[in-house]
Amino acid sequence: MSFAITVGAGLLQTFSMKRYSITSLILALAAFVVIAFPQQLSGNGRVAAQKRRVGRPGKTQAIKKGAIDYSRFSHATPKHRGACNTCHQVPTSNWKKVSNFPDVADFPGHNDCVGCHRQQFFKGAKPVICSICHSRVSPRDDARFSFRNPASPGQFLIEFPHDRHQDVIARMLRRGPIAEQSLFVRASFTTVAAGETKHYNNCEICHGPLTIAPVAPPAGWPDSFVPDAATFKNAPASHAACFNCHWKAQQPTNENCAGCHKLPDKPAAIPVLHDVHLRISLKFRHAREQHLAECTACHINITKSPTLRGLKPDVPITACTECHNKDGLRLDLNKELEALDNNRDFSCAYCHTSDVGRRNPPPGHYLIAGREPIKRRDVK
DSSP states (O other), X not given: OHHHHHHHHHHHHHHHHTTOOHHHHHHHHHHHHHHHOHHHHXXXXXXXXXXXXXXXXXXXXXXXXXXXXXXXXXXXXXXGOSOGGGTOOSSOTTHHHHOSSOOOOSOOOHHHHHHHHHHHHTSSSSOGGGGGTBSSOBTTBOOBOOSSOTTSOOOOEEOOXXXXXXXXXXXXHHHSOGGGOOSSOOTTOOOOOTTSOOOOSSGGGTSOXXXXXXXOOTTOOGGGOOOOGGGSBOOOOSGGGTHHHXXXXXXXXXTOGGGTEEOOSSGGGOOOSXXXXXXXXXXXXXXXXXXXXXXXXXXXXXXXXXXXXXXXXXOOHHHHHHHHEETTTEEHHHHHHHHHHHOXXXXXXXXXXXXXXXXXXXXXXXXXXXXXXXXXXXXX
């Protein structure tokens, strides 16, 4: 240090004697400081280190981009695509607490994870990987999410062939009275006494009346129209509707998970199969006395479908107008189309809420009415 100071003094004297300009003197002093005190100027190397990191951004970004997120579990990961019973025990030890039959009702145990993920499992006091199953990651708290975690997106497509099940029902009905058919029934399906609502022994084996009021969509019910539970039919949400036949007797059995659960080609391809909020005719009520016909009288396309992929419970307009646009009975469709003739802002309200009723009526509606289709913008 003393040597550097001495050299600096000598330089000042030299520059002074040669009468250099003030600007040259300042530049020389700045160069001297950089050479004499590099560590002090860089903040013990921090500035230099920062410069080195800035010079190679690609490598840092690549590490972050390729890092594995152990807070998420994906069945699509190649090492997770083995036989389901490699991790899932059938049945799980808690099945009696949550089910009426031996079922998979819990997450895999720790041993099923540690075999491959020991390093992540013991990483710190609160390993990130534990947050997949545990609602609180703590060595003193073993609380877990309900199974399956409703907050986690679905990872499988459910392969359900309506056509095959319709054939099974048809064969059973040919065997004899319903009372003799004890094989294909659902726990929630029961026969009714005379005078009560009639139920059919086919689609309602799985799609019975909904008993819980539907949850409103995030934006609320359109037009504040709140449908009651009897407006809809329910849909199987667990193995209960399947294992009566597929536990051991018929394939796919309880050990053949892949018989129904299919991984999609792309994770984003998993559709919402049952979303009551997407109904076009929201005001249609299944439990209405006049609507208690056999299900396939209206849902004519369901029973021929070999898959749920792209399946819609669509009903042709002719199934509605048989009653709702028939001479001598009712002319509900014609009346609304005529109202639209006089007011382009008219919203069809007999079947639809305004989110659908303010659209242009489909060509099929005009076909049934025997008229040429028109667009709202063309109404004078």
